[in-house]
Amino acid sequence: MRKQNSQYTVHSWIKWVLLGLILIVISCLTYLFFLYSDIQDNRTLKYQDSKDAVIEKTSVSQIENITEYNGKNQFHVIFGSTNEGANKIVFVPLNENSGKLTTFNQAEIISQQEIKNSWAKQCEDCELIDITPAIENSEPLWEVTYIDDSNRYIFDYLSMFDGTRVQQYRLKSIFN
CATH class of the missing domain: 3.10.450.40 (Nuclear Transport Factor 2; Chain: A,)
Incomplete structure (x- = not known):
């Protein structure tokens, strides 16, 4: 009886392991794609x-x-x-x-652009993240999110009628 050359045994084993890993990666990517699609559909469902x-x-x-x-x-x-x-x-x-x-x-409130301009004058070294409409206690607000010069993440709630600050949250990053 002839023994099979170990070189061919190693190549065969590596080939099957790589094929298995490729199939697992493809399966995981497919699962993640469908999970992401389902989450997006649920987010905009209503x-x-x-x-x-x-x-x-x-x-x-x-x-x-x-x-x-x-x-x-x-x-x-x-x-x-x-x-x-x-x-x-x-x-x-x-x-x-x-x-x-x-x-x-909208004619009775301060526009998003006016809020942005006012914010830019007050916080020159800050990085604007977003300005979105908000409402708390039936009062319409602009939620201005940004990172200030001290590297804090800020949620600033400004009145849509006169631009006055209603509330502000400052979150300090502990991991940098």
């Missing part, structure tokens, strides 16, 4: 319900944009306009117990 409620219950006839705000309560924030051309912001509560929509006329 957008259509909120859009329908705004069209039905308010004077808004055209919806331009929809975002989310997660504070004490969760809201969909809808930017839209009426048939007369008035621009509105509508806060749609996602809490089952609170079905009341809160609507504000």
Whole structure:
């Protein structure tokens, strides 16, 4: 009997291990893709319900944009306009117990761009992350998130009507 050459045994073993690893990696990537898709679908699942409620219950006839705000309560924030051309912001509560929509006329509030300009003058060495609409206790706010010159992550809540600070959270990074 002839013994099989060990060189061929090693090559065969390495080939099967590599093939198995490649299949595991492909399976994991496929799983992660479908998990990500499912999470994204669930995140925007109720957008259509909120859009329908705004069209039905308010004077808004055209919806331009929809975002989310997660504070004490969760809201969909809808930017839209009426048939007369008035621009509105509508806060749609996602809490089952609170079905009341809160609507504000954009002509009566400080614009996002004005808030950004004012912030840039006050905080020259800061890095702006985002400016989003928020609402707390039925008061419309701008949530300005940024990193200040001390490397703190700041949540600044400013009134949409006059730009005054309502609340501010400063988070200091402990890992750098």
